[in-house]
Structures are given as structure tokens and as C-alpha cells.
Amino acid sequence: MNLLLFTEADRCGAASITVHDRRLQHLLQVHRAGVGDTVRVGEIDGRIGEARILAIDDSAATLAVTLQHPPPPKLPLTLVVALPRPKMLRRILRAVAELGVAELHLVNSYRVEKSYWHSPVLEAAAVRDYLLQGLEQSRDTLLPPVHCHRRFKPFVEDLLPALISDKVALLAHPGDHPPCPRGIKDECLLVIGPEGGFIPYEVDKLQLAGCRAVSLGERILRVETAVTSTVGRLF
Numbered sequence: 001m002n003l004l005l006f007t008e009a010d011r012c013g014a015a016s017i018t019v020h021d022r023r024l025q026h027l028l029q030v031h032r033a034g035v036g037d038t039v040r041v042g043e044i045d046g047r048i049g050e051a052r053i054l055a056i057d058d059s060a061a062t063l064a065v066t067l068q069h070p071p072p073p074k075l076p077l078t079l080v081v082a083l084p085r086p087k088m089l090r091r092i093l094r095a096v097a098e099l100g101v102a103e104l105h106l107v108n109s110y111r112v113e114k115s116y117w118h119s120p121v122l123e124a125a126a127v128r129d130y131l132l133q134g135l136e137q138s139r140d141t142l143l144p145p146v147h148c149h150r151r152f153k154p155f156v157e158d159l160l161p162a163l164i165s166d167k168v169a170l171l172a173h174p175g176d177h178p179p180c181p182r183g184i185k186d187e188c189l190l191v192i193g194p195e196g197g198f199i200p201y202e203v204d205k206l207q208l209a210g211c212r213a214v215s216l217g218e219r220i221l222r223v224e225t226a227v228t229s230t231v232g233r234l235f
Helices: 022-029 086-099 115-117 124-138 153-164 199-207 223-234
Strands: 005-006 012-014 018-019 038-043 048-056 061-069 077-083 101-107 146-149 168-172 190-191 212-214
Touching: 005 018, 005 022, 005 146, 012 038, 018 022, 022 048, 022 061, 022 077, 022 190, 038 061, 038 146, 077 146, 077 153, 077 199, 077 223, 086 124, 086 223, 101 153, 146 153
Parallel strands: 005 038, 077 101, 077 190, 101 146, 168 190, 168 212
Antiparallel strands: 012 018, 018 061, 038 048, 048 061
16 A cells, blocks of 8 residues: 545544555554554555654554645556456556556456356446546545446447547557557547457447557457556557
């Protein structure tokens, strides 16, 4: 935890907070913090600063907070990913927050197992928790919006064209395509498919909506690897 995140509910005064949960355990067990020590803090969807520990024991920690800086800017990136299996989704949610992706859309695909949509990982509280873990790691406070689309065709036909508007729209897909660009400066929408890739029908629909197919090379990557490597390549 490189940043202790808090919300309005943690405030116990105009400039102080109290924490009781895993954040307290992290202060005690990892930071081995005591009264007078300072830690980096940030208010979720707000500013970043420092906090001095006023009191701490096994039940709670009270900190005096000073928030001085805005969070780091988000990447100009909207990410669209075919829903992966739950174990991989956890890692992708953390990575999306760590990398500073502005917005995430999880979509259905022929190769997405129906059971994935019933995973507890997709519950709002779980999604928020994994995103917060990524924000804590990267010292960010802004939660990226996460949208779920259980039907592929309505998403591609009705929603995707508006999302693509005024953006560079890329579909990372195995095949004989131009290489993925590097170091772009424009607003971008990136689509990454499921394990095994989108089926031809889905590729055609994405291209008709305005996505340009690009290659990440000869190797077939796991979804989580494709996400991190492509975001790093683009920005």
C-alpha cells in the first residue's frame, strides 16, 4: 500500500480521519507505524497529501490529514475487454487502476463462458475493492468507471460508435494486421478479445463500428498480458 485511501465516512473532524480495517493492519504490520509517523494519504476521487498519526493501537488509528496535490492524470484511454475468467479479471481490474486507464468496458463474446457473468468478482463491492488495490499501488485516487455489457451485438451497434467518436479505435487481434502503434498522443479506444480471440463475426462487427485491427506480434498473449503490454506500448 503506497497510498492510504479514505472516504468522507472515515473523517472524524475537519482535518482528521480514523481507520479500523485492513488499512490499520497495514499500518501496524507493514509500516510498523507509531504516533508521530507520517504516511501518504489520498481521499477517494479527491486530492493526495500526507497524514501524521495522532493515535494508534490494535483497534484504530487516528491521523491528521493535509491534502496538497491533485491525483496523477488518467491516460486518454477507453479500454474494452471481453470478460475474462474471474481469476484473471481480478488482476486486470488492479492493472487498469494502476496504469491509469480512464474507463473500462467488459463485454460479452462467443468465447466468454456464461458462468463468468455470475462471478462474485463482478459484484460492485468486489470491483471497487480490486480497483482500490490498484490505486493504492500507483498512488492515485480516481476510480475508473467500469461498465458491463452482457450482449455483444447491442454494445457494438448501439454504444461503440459513440465511444469511438473522436478517438483512435484499435482492435488488438491475432493475424496479419499492421503493427500496433507506439507512443500515441490522441484519445484512444482499445479493444482486446477473450482467450483465443474474437470469432470472425465479432471481428467484422468491430471493424464495421470503426475499429482498426492491429497486431501485437507473432506471439499469442494472455488477456492480462495483452492489456498491460499494449497500454505500455501505446502510452
